[in-house]
Amino acid sequence: MRSLKVLLPLLIVIALFAFSAWCGWLPPAWNPWAPLDVRAEPNLLTRYKLSRLRDNPQLCDQVLSQSGLRLTRQQDSSPDVACPLSNTLRVQGGAVALSSSFLASCPLAVAFALFERHGLQPAAQAVYGQAVVRVDHLGSFACRNMYGREQGARSQHASANALDIAGFRLADGRSISVLRDWPKQGADARFLRLARDGACDSFNVVLGPDYNAAHRNHFHLDVGPWWLCR
Secondary structure, eight states: OOHHHHHHHHHHHHHHHHHHHHHOSOOGOOOOSSSTTTOOOOOHHHHHHHHHTTOHHHHHHHHHHSSSOEEEHHHHHHSSSOOOOOSEEEESSSEEEEEEEEEEEEEHHHHHHHIIIIIIIIHHHHHHHOOOEEEEESOOOOOGGGGGOSOOOGGGGGOOOOOEEEEEEEEEEEEEEEHTTTSOOHHHHHHHHHHHHHHTTTTEEEEEETTGGGGEEEEEEEEOOOOOOO
């Protein structure tokens, strides 16, 4: 009886929430059935909406049409290869240039667009009063286990769910490096921490130099099943 008393208010809230969404009373950003809008600030539903894109290329294309990214859809690989890929895209840049294009699952591509708009550029404006014009990365897809071990779980890189970012280029030509500037004091270190914190709103896992020595020179950003921001 006591558990029912605790559960009943929660069920009522869920029912009211579902009814409001069905009636169109909720704004799209807070409607779990509305497509994710990369122009809207990330919220508690962002991760759920990202997960809906994984196996839905049509919804993926709809969401990415508003992202400003230049993309090329990739053909699905054979399911019998070591690391099969489906619903993947090649991200070629957009408002911000890339050191090179990278392969991305649909959720990773959308998360990158969210990060660039709502995390990275606001951090750069807050610290430097100017934009980031290029992201330098170390790659995304790699068919390997975590940390390159012979045994163990597959890395999120093996499904193009992860991107490693090593640094940034500002509009005035200045270069910011995770390896060089994270340990320092001052504006560059502050910017990197703001960028890392902003990434945590768009990606499920964000790992940087404070996590371990393997990440001393980059931010690992992924949209895998776990949540961690370090």
